[in-house]
Amino acid sequence: MPAGGVVLRGKQQAALARIHHQMTTAREVGDLLAACEADRTIMESGSAEAANVREIRRDYDKATKLPESLVSELAQVSSEAQHEWAKARKASDFAHFLPWLKRLVQLNRDKAACLGVPAGGEAWDALADTFEPGCTAASVTAVFTPLRTRLVKLIAELREAKRGPSNRFNETALPIDLQTSFVRMVTEAIGFDFERGRLDASTHPFCGGSHCNDVRMTTRYCETCLNDALGSTMHEAGHGMYEQGLPESAIGTPLGTAVSLAIHESQSRLWENQVGRGLPFWKWCRPHLVSHFGSSVDTFTVDELYGAANIVEAGFIRVEADEATYNLHVMVRFELERLLIGGQLDPADLPTEWNRRYRDYLGLEVPDDRRGCLQDVHWSMGAFGYFPTYTLGTLYSAQLFSAARRDLPGLEDGFASGHFAPLLKWLRTNIHAHGRRYSPAELCTRATGKPLSSEPYLEYLEGKLRPLYGL
Amino acid sequence: MPAGGVVLRGKQQAALARIHHQMTTAREVGDLLAACEADRTIMESGSAEAANVREIRRDYDKATKLPESLVSELAQVSSEAQHEWAKARKASDFAHFLPWLKRLVQLNRDKAACLGVPAGGEAWDALADTFEPGCTAASVTAVFTPLRTRLVKLIAELREAKRGPSNRFNETALPIDLQTSFVRMVTEAIGFDFERGRLDASTHPFCGGSHCNDVRMTTRYCETCLNDALGSTMHEAGHGMYEQGLPESAIGTPLGTAVSLAIHESQSRLWENQVGRGLPFWKWCRPHLVSHFGSSVDTFTVDELYGAANIVEAGFIRVEADEATYNLHVMVRFELERLLIGGQLDPADLPTEWNRRYRDYLGLEVPDDRRGCLQDVHWSMGAFGYFPTYTLGTLYSAQLFSAARRDLPGLEDGFASGHFAPLLKWLRTNIHAHGRRYSPAELCTRATGKPLSSEPYLEYLEGKLRPLYGL
Numbered sequence: 001m002p003a004g005g006v007v008l009r010g011k012q013q014a015a016l017a018r019i020h021h022q023m024t025t026a027r028e029v030g031d032l033l034a035a036c037e038a039d040r041t042i043m044e045s046g047s048a049e050a051a052n053v054r055e056i057r058r059d060y061d062k063a064t065k066l067p068e069s070l071v072s073e074l075a076q077v078s079s080e081a082q083h084e085w086a087k088a089r090k091a092s093d094f095a096h097f098l099p100w101l102k103r104l105v106q107l108n109r110d111k112a113a114c115l116g117v118p119a120g121g122e123a124w125d126a127l128a129d130t131f132e133p134g135c136t137a138a139s140v141t142a143v144f145t146p147l148r149t150r151l152v153k154l155i156a157e158l159r160e161a162k163r164g165p166s167n168r169f170n171e172t173a174l175p176i177d178l179q180t181s182f183v184r185m186v187t188e189a190i191g192f193d194f195e196r197g198r199l200d201a202s203t204h205p206f207c208g209g210s211h212c213n214d215v216r217m218t219t220r221y222c223e224t225c226l227n228d229a230l231g232s233t234m235h236e237a238g239h240g241m242y243e244q245g246l247p248e249s250a251i252g253t254p255l256g257t258a259v260s261l262a263i264h265e266s267q268s269r270l271w272e273n274q275v276g277r278g279l280p281f282w283k284w285c286r287p288h289l290v291s292h293f294g295s296s297v298d299t300f301t302v303d304e305l306y307g308a309a310n311i312v313e314a315g316f317i318r319v320e321a322d323e324a325t326y327n328l329h330v331m332v333r334f335e336l337e338r339l340l341i342g343g344q345l346d347p348a349d350l351p352t353e354w355n356r357r358y359r360d361y362l363g364l365e366v367p368d369d370r371r372g373c374l375q376d377v378h379w380s381m382g383a384f385g386y387f388p389t390y391t392l393g394t395l396y397s398a399q400l401f402s403a404a405r406r407d408l409p410g411l412e413d414g415f416a417s418g419h420f421a422p423l424l425k426w427l428r429t430n431i432h433a434h435g436r437r438y439s440p441a442e443l444c445t446r447a448t449g450k451p452l453s454s455e456p457y458l459e460y461l462e463g464k465l466r467p468l469y470g471l
Numbered sequence: 472m473p474a475g476g477v478v479l480r481g482k483q484q485a486a487l488a489r490i491h492h493q494m495t496t497a498r499e500v501g502d503l504l505a506a507c508e509a510d511r512t513i514m515e516s517g518s519a520e521a522a523n524v525r526e527i528r529r530d531y532d533k534a535t536k537l538p539e540s541l542v543s544e545l546a547q548v549s550s551e552a553q554h555e556w557a558k559a560r561k562a563s564d565f566a567h568f569l570p571w572l573k574r575l576v577q578l579n580r581d582k583a584a585c586l587g588v589p590a591g592g593e594a595w596d597a598l599a600d601t602f603e604p605g606c607t608a609a610s611v612t613a614v615f616t617p618l619r620t621r622l623v624k625l626i627a628e629l630r631e632a633k634r635g636p637s638n639r640f641n642e643t644a645l646p647i648d649l650q651t652s653f654v655r656m657v658t659e660a661i662g663f664d665f666e667r668g669r670l671d672a673s674t675h676p677f678c679g680g681s682h683c684n685d686v687r688m689t690t691r692y693c694e695t696c697l698n699d700a701l702g703s704t705m706h707e708a709g710h711g712m713y714e715q716g717l718p719e720s721a722i723g724t725p726l727g728t729a730v731s732l733a734i735h736e737s738q739s740r741l742w743e744n745q746v747g748r749g750l751p752f753w754k755w756c757r758p759h760l761v762s763h764f765g766s767s768v769d770t771f772t773v774d775e776l777y778g779a780a781n782i783v784e785a786g787f788i789r790v791e792a793d794e795a796t797y798n799l800h801v802m803v804r805f806e807l808e809r810l811l812i813g814g815q816l817d818p819a820d821l822p823t824e825w826n827r828r829y830r831d832y833l834g835l836e837v838p839d840d841r842r843g844c845l846q847d848v849h850w851s852m853g854a855f856g857y858f859p860t861y862t863l864g865t866l867y868s869a870q871l872f873s874a875a876r877r878d879l880p881g882l883e884d885g886f887a888s889g890h891f892a893p894l895l896k897w898l899r900t901n902i903h904a905h906g907r908r909y910s911p912a913e914l915c916t917r918a919t920g921k922p923l924s925s926e927p928y929l930e931y932l933e934g935k936l937r938p939l940y941g942l
Binding site: 001002003004005007008009012193194195196197198210211213214215251 | 472473474475476478479480483664665666667668669681682684685686722
């Protein structure tokens with residue numbers, strides 16, 4: 001959007017938020033819900049109808065707790081704040097963004113108060129629950145704390161390792177038009193349906209669309225970044241295949257809708273990492289790479305390609321982070337937003353607290369706020385309670401993949417010869433087909449037999465990285 | 472949109488059309504209009520308020536004549552038909568599109584009947600009036616008939632001419648990234664405000680956006696098509712500058728809205744042709760071209776560049792046509808849609824009648840329907856009565872440019888040194904600032920002193936092309 005459009009866009013967003021809020025909180029919706037809930041034939045235990053009613057009730061109760069004025073102000077302020085954040089980031093000028101951050105923190109504290117803090121919980125929980133049903137700061141902390149200890153230790157060991165994979169493949173310039181057709185071929189091979197979706201290019205990769213038959217995603221290219229393009233595309237394709245796998249018959253109802261951000265992220269991470277950074281994938285991929293790019297790549301062995309996709313190096317930017325350091329970026333944000341929403345951290349002190357954690361967890365001195373606390377768009381969009389879903393998704397991805405391997409013997413051998421369909425089918429059955437029928441926690445237990453834990457992830461990560469770094 | 476999205480998109484479009492129709496035809500709007508019309512302080516002759524009331528009344532009366540079912544059916548059918556048309560065009564399969572065309576013709580005949588045929592007029596007039604207030608088949612014919620005679624004669628003479636401009640510049644391959652920065656520079660130089668607008672690339676150039684401070688346009692590039700990219704961009708920038716020139720204070724009201732398609736097209740054609748295909752423009756442009764593209768272009772003289780932008784050659788495709796033949800393409804479509812809506816032409820006979828006219832007017836044997844009657848999207852979108860606005864806009868552009876030259880001595884000499892601002896200012900004052908305050912015909916008379924005529928256009932065109940072809 002050009003700068004001139006900012007103010008009116010804010011008003012448009014506020015107007016849309018108001019109309020949307022009026023429609024979702026209409027008394028008629030409440031009356032219809034009550035009538036359904038009173039009808040035993042609808043509410044029959046375990047039925048699809050009952051699940052739909054339960055989820056519509058959940059949305060309705062949340063929406064009716066929020067006053068229209070707050071909904072509309074949040075929409076307007078976050079629309080304008082995004083633009084001011086972009087300016088502040090470009091200039092690395094935290095002071096410019098600070099007044100907007102203060103307003104957004106206060107509006108989100110108000111929002112949490114309206115939604116109601118759960119018994120024994122805290123304000124942050126009320127916000128997180130809108131992205132991830134059932135998510136609380138306490139439950140996140142219980143998973144994150146041991147994970148952090150193990151990750152910090154692992155990363156330190158990798159940093160000190162005497163040998164490690166070569167980065168040479170990642171320095172190879174490859175024409176962008178060939179990269180474009182290559183990642184499209186991979187996307188099709190893993191199961192994204194181009195009859196019901198598109199892939200385009202944009203500055204920041206994303207996946208959107210309006211229903212399972214119209215999924216739009218983007219990726220990004222630069223000449224020496226094939227692995228970035230490939231990883232981003234497989235990531236977005238993971239999101240896209242989840243959307244495509246939601247049941248067509250349930251379009252427009254909760255059962256036709258993704259259940260949570262963490263489950264969504266589990267799908268993207270699974271295809272990006274468990275599949276796309278695995279040795280079997282590269283066995284399949286190498287001949288295609290050579291037939292596509294010819295002599296510029298044919299000197300790389302499968303092992304070299306596999307290694308180049310798994311280099312660990314701590315950096316400042318979350319979206320450029322490797323698999324191992326990524327979660328530490330997320331933890332920093334979770335801890336800080338929890339303090340902001342809890343009122344224990346003054347927004348003005350954000351840079352100091354941010355930089356201190358980057359030093360402690362990643363061993364890095366943040367040089368400026370552009371590469372520090374101004375790097376992410378989320379808070380400027382008014383989204384607090386969102387960040388942990390990235391790491392929860394990563395943990396779900398490892399636990400789901402481990403369960404799929406258990407259920408499907410020879411799964412990874414199949415990847416080496418291009419058989420990705422069994423995995424997609426397993427995900428369709430265990431995750432996609434259910435929409436919002438089960439909560440994220442139930443979905444996890446049904447598919448894997450256990451509640452979410454960081455063990456499968458740590459096992460996967462250490463099992464892969466230690467050998468690559470000769471540990 | 473991926474193919475899978477077509478059916479639901481049709482339903483979404485129908486739902487939106489229904490909601491929009493309900494809102495625009497609400498009794499409350501009628502009551503408010505009646506109250507305004509009864510208030511003398513509002514309806515004071517010549518006031519902005521009176522003009523706004525008059526135009527809202529015009530829209531309201533049109534909308535209330537249409538039943539909701541027809542509005543919604545038209546939205547749904549044209550959404551699906553566009554997709555079927557795209558398939559039919561690709562396969563050059565008119566039979567595939569015929570059932571959709573029949574349905575769209577019938578729905579538009581129903582629409583015309585609801586809107587009411589003006590006294591002494593015909594059904595087509597009722598449809599054309601929704602795009603171009605006051606436009607009738609009789610008024611179009613009165614302008615088109617003499618124009619066609621002169622154009623057919625001129626084109627025949629040019630075809631027989633012993634000499635003409637060289638096409639060599641149009642065969643020069645130029646890198647697309649440099650073309651992109653070059654056309655952006657030109658767009659900025661002629662006055663498009665990038666603080667309030669964007670320019671991107673797409674398959675078909677267009678200009679859209681939601682108000683004067685947020686105008687989005689696209690152009691297209693291929694290595695040997697700089698003149699196409701330049702012409703398309705200046706064309707869209709003409710549309711864009713009109714939108715940017717609408718008064719900010721009137722956003723959301725008729726006075727903040729473009730008055731008609733022909734006036735819109737007059738702005739795009741004026742910058743594309745009267746400015747961008749003129750000798751003074753190329754005097755200014757050549758040094759920029761050389762500094763941008765270097766040795767691949769520095770052998771071309773100003774006269775050669777000017778000539779290369781003005782080559783006349785009859786072809787099958789309207790959107791690729793030169794200035795002289797373009798209008799004959801439009802006339803074919805006008806004649807045929809008039810017959811379709813009047814019921815004198817069976818849709819099944821469209822290809823025959825189309826091809827006969829291409830033979831008579833342009834001396835061409837149409838090889839297939841892909842390059843014939845299936846080439847344009849308009850009818851598949853349900854837009855009948857739209858085509859003539861392209862030629863009316865072309866005529867307006869010449870008449871307006873002639874008036875601007877009269878009012879601003881030395882205008883074109885200024886172009887040679889990059890002074891385009893006086894022209895933009897003249898258009899701002901005479902056209903853009905008024906929005907829908909005056910009808911297209913009034914706007915023309917106020918700005919040029921005369922009603923619309925084809926004389927200024929023919930004078931301009933013959934005055935330019937005859938010398939270039941040594942006639």
